[in-house]
Amino acid sequence: MTVASQQVAAIEPKANATVRSRRRRVVPFVRGAIAIAVLLAAWEYFARSGIFSQAITPPLETIASALIAMVADGSIFKHTLATMLRVAIGLVIALAIAIPLGMLMGRHATWERILRPPLAVLMPIPSLAWVPLVVLWFGIGNVATVLIVVYASTFSLLYNVWMGVKTINSIWVRAAQAMNAERTRLFTHVIWPAALPSIITGIRLAFGRAWIAVIGGELLASPQWGLGKLIFDAKEYLNADVMLAALVVIGVIGLFFERVVFQLLERATVNRWGMANGGQR
Amino acid sequence: MAKRIDLRHVTLRYITDSREVLAVDDVSFTVAESEFLCLLGPSGCGKTTIMNMIAGFLAPTKGDVLIGGADLDGTKHDRGVVFQDFSQLFPWRTARRNVEFGLEMRNVPAAERKRTALEFLRLVGLADFADVYPHQLSGGMQQRVAIARAIAYSPGVLLMDEPFAALDAMTRDEMQRLVNDVWQETKKTVVYVTHNVAEAVYLGDRVVVLDAHPGRVKAEIALDLPRPRDPLSAPFVDAQRRILSQLGMH
Numbered sequence: 001m002t003v004a005s006q007q008v009a010a011i012e013p014k015a016n017a018t019v020r021s022r023r024r025r026v027v028p029f030v031r032g033a034i035a036i037a038v039l040l041a042a043w044e045y046f047a048r049s050g051i052f053s054q055a056i057t058p059p060l061e062t063i064a065s066a067l068i069a070m071v072a073d074g075s076i077f078k079h080t081l082a083t084m085l086r087v088a089i090g091l092v093i094a095l096a097i098a099i100p101l102g103m104l105m106g107r108h109a110t111w112e113r114i115l116r117p118p119l120a121v122l123m124p125i126p127s128l129a130w131v132p133l134v135v136l137w138f139g140i141g142n143v144a145t146v147l148i149v150v151y152a153s154t155f156s157l158l159y160n161v162w163m164g165v166k167t168i169n170s171i172w173v174r175a176a177q178a179m180n181a182e183r184t185r186l187f188t189h190v191i192w193p194a195a196l197p198s199i200i201t202g203i204r205l206a207f208g209r210a211w212i213a214v215i216g217g218e219l220l221a222s223p224q225w226g227l228g229k230l231i232f233d234a235k236e237y238l239n240a241d242v243m244l245a246a247l248v249v250i251g252v253i254g255l256f257f258e259r260v261v262f263q264l265l266e267r268a269t270v271n272r273w274g275m276a277n278g279g280q281r
Numbered sequence: 282m283a284k285r286i287d288l289r290h291v292t293l294r295y296i297t298d299s300r301e302v303l304a305v306d307d308v309s310f311t312v313a314e315s316e317f318l319c320l321l322g323p324s325g326c327g328k329t330t331i332m333n334m335i336a337g338f339l340a341p342t343k344g345d346v347l348i349g350g351a352d353l354d355g356t357k358h359d360r361g362v363v364f365q366d367f368s369q370l371f372p373w374r375t376a377r378r379n380v381e382f383g384l385e386m387r388n389v390p391a392a393e394r395k396r397t398a399l400e401f402l403r404l405v406g407l408a409d410f411a412d413v414y415p416h417q418l419s420g421g422m423q424q425r426v427a428i429a430r431a432i433a434y435s436p437g438v439l440l441m442d443e444p445f446a447a448l449d450a451m452t453r454d455e456m457q458r459l460v461n462d463v464w465q466e467t468k469k470t471v472v473y474v475t476h477n478v479a480e481a482v483y484l485g486d487r488v489v490v491l492d493a494h495p496g497r498v499k500a501e502i503a504l505d506l507p508r509p510r511d512p513l514s515a516p517f518v519d520a521q522r523r524i525l526s527q528l529g530m531h
Binding site (some may be wrong): 142155167171172174175176177178179180181182185189193194198269273274275 | 316337364366369372416430431486
């Protein structure tokens with residue numbers, strides 16, 4: 001085969017793939033929108049059916065006006081910001097713990113042997129089960145809620161980094177060593193990017209868990225601000241519309257991260273490198 | 282620049298399931314500076330194991346491997362390696378950045394790195410594919426990038442382990458011509474592992490024929506046909522016949 005014909009062979013399927021992938025993106029979006037519309041309509045029917053009082057199952061309009069009121073007085077932004085900050089700080093701490101430990105576990109059998117038992121014991125404990133103890137130790141406040149986030153997200157992250165590093169294609173390590181990559185640069189230039197697909201998967205899972213944990217943690221351990229706190233306080237006054245409005249915000253933010261932030265991250269790395277099917281090609 | 286390679290009584294034993302296996306038995310040979318040596322043998326003859334010892338990935342149980350007259354030093358010694366597996370390229374780096382890797386490890390400044398990488402991509406005929414990721418290249422093109430990557434930082438020796446075994450026959454012929462050209466251009470000391478007799482005769486200044494179980498040297502055959510060699514010429518066919526008879530297949 002000549003160079004030119006190889007070039008065509010390499011480029012042509014790409015053009016087709018672009019058309020197909022646009023279609024692949026639009027069709028599920030429409031389907032998803034329809035599904036959500038059906039869900040909302042079902043809620044509306046249920047709310048107005050009179051099975052329960054509208055005070056505890058408010059129709060969409062009431063939920064919307066509660067949301068608009070919270071937007072107007074700015075309180076929803078403070079609650080959201082407080083929650084997001086807790087998730088962000090918790091995730092950063094979890095990354096700082098999980099990435100070095102996971103890399104050590106993936107590369108060195110000794111570290112793997114040392115860390116595997118505690119990991120196996122701690123991983124199955126639901127993070128929310130720690131809330132009362134954490135409150136006992138650190139009181140109600142940011143420390144407690146952030147710790148819950150750290151606990152919730154560290155393990156899925158650690159597990160993915162560990163497995164990602166352990167299963168990278170060993171030929172990359174050999175090739176790098178043949179080119180005189182010493183220990184430090186072997187980690188930064190080879191093992192890190194090679195494990196990145198798994199690390200991104202880990203961050204994705206960790207974010208989901210952190211998001212669940214922070215709301216739960218805030219229900220019990222937040223002094224003033226936070227979406228969980230908002231729900232908890234609204235319960236005291238039977239404000240079902242505020243509670244549901246908060247749930248909508250939680251759902252929308254979760255969806256935004258899953259569908260926009262992480263997809264962009266994957267498109268810029270894993271997909272671009274053709275590593276979408278794990279580390280191996 | 283090019284360095285000689287000496288193997289002196291190299292032996293490798295390893296233990297599997299409490300059974301001791303003698304993989305390589307007392308192998309000695311020398312590769313002169315700028316010589317192209319082919320290691321030829323049936324599968325299981327330990328040719329890849331020998332190459333891994335020259336590359337420093339494995340330490341011999343007994344004997345010495347010397348490069349440029351000095352003992353191997355695991356991380357610092359001066360070799361380029363091309364593997365059979367296409368996946369050897371780093372998928373997260375473009376072709377050019379793959380070729381730059383060895384230069385980066387030697388702290389060559391970015392601008393010079395880029396210039397050198399492009400020069401070597403040109404040498405293997407891939408100048409137009411510098412900014413393409415490996416998964417967008419065909420198998421033959423990926424192996425060409427791997428060759429460029431293995432020589433871009435000017436190692437004294439180049440080790441190739443059946444680099445074209447997984448390619449189709451036509452691409453393989455093209456790649457063998459390319460290796461011949463690149464070698465004539467760069468004059469590296471090359472150790473080329475293959476199980477293909479025609480490939481060994483096309484490329485080698487000398488062919489070391491190995492015996493299997495355990496791997497040991499069976500014969501050394503010098504080839505002085507003029508390059509580029511014509512696989513259809515009588516001396517070429519004759520050389521193949523001589524090697525095949527050494528392998529006991531003719």
